Amino acid sequence: MGDFNCVLHTGERVGSAVRLSEIQDFQNCVSKCSIEDAKSSGNFYTWNNKQQGDNRVFSKLDRVLINQAWSSQYPNTEVSFRNEAYFDHCPGVITVYPQLAVGRKPFRFFSIWQEDPRYRDIVTSAWNGVYQGTKMFQVVQKLKNVKITLKVLNTEGFGEIEVKEYKASQTLNTLQTALHLNPSHGELADREKVALQEYNLAHKAYLSFLAHKAKVDWVKGGDDNTALFHRSIRQRQIHNTIFSIKDMHGNWTSDPAQVLDAFLEYYK
Known part of the structure; x- marks a missing residue:
């Protein structure tokens, strides 16, 4: 985890074009290491140059990459990227949530x-x-x-x-x-x-x-x-699993019952 100083995909920067040549090595590394982004919430772009107007650039430079062993051992891992305040990078908070109860499965046509x-x-x-x-x-x-x-x-x-x-x-x-x-x-x-x-x-x-x-x-x-x-x-x-949510009052919660209540309150 941390600042990789490079975006992974072309859609991870706003305000400046992404060249394929600058992301190829990073993509090859991720592929060869068989790692992937951990589930994340909060801000998508994790860095900006703090400039104004057309000179402002947002990029996803910070990420948490995990392998299959981690996914199997800690499937309920989520990283939340918060606002950066006066810094240029957003802080990332990693949480491993307890196992959630499995709800009723919907009908699917095969x-x-x-x-x-x-x-x-x-x-x-x-x-x-x-x-x-x-x-x-x-x-x-x-x-x-x-x-x-x-x-x-x-x-x-x-x-x-x-x-x-x-x-x-x-x-x-x-x-x-x-x-x-x-x-x-x-x-x-x-x-x-x-x-x-x-x-x-x-x-x-x-x-x-x-x-x-x-x-x-x-x-x-x-x-x-x-x-x-x-x-x-x-x-x-x-x-597809929602571990945490911000309710209509601006409060974050990870309690499963409160997450459900937040959804119900929003759609009333």
Whole structure:
């Protein structure tokens, strides 16, 4: 952590252009060290030159960079960049918050469900249910029925996706090892063909599941992507968590109940 005297991305300076040549070494260092910014709040720009008018420059020079080991050990780490007062750099306060209670998970649609041959029929059947009431009430009930149906489909056809993918991989690996020892064995070749199809389906489902949770669509299939997906999912979970908030009275709080109250008060 500290003043790196260099921005990491082109959007981290206002008032003066960022040249790609000046950030390339820093970006390469961050990439090779497999580190990333800790979750932060408060001021985005952490330094300014204190000049006036068009000569004022704001930059993000200070940051806290962490590796995967730190993220795993202290997932609830947050750095808050405060106002700089008469200094040119903003002070950063690092806090490791206690583990928060996990709330109810929202319903999510996974595109892999559409690969199931039953998908269209069961969704159509669920949507065509007859309900009494206003049009909006009927739509809400139809959506609820579709949600329940898709949850059942997920449990029956796509439950324990990671376990299924692993078992399919092990089965395929065993058969291919046996086939290499006995290349002319016709039955092994047939079983290997079926196992390969089952693995491709299981692996596709697993990657689709991870991609959806990580919300990345710029990576295509492949074994090397699973670590990336897991890391991206972890990053999203951390950055979507609100550890502290300033209420309408200007007071900061990190108490989970008070954070919730601050949200409710703001949106009343």
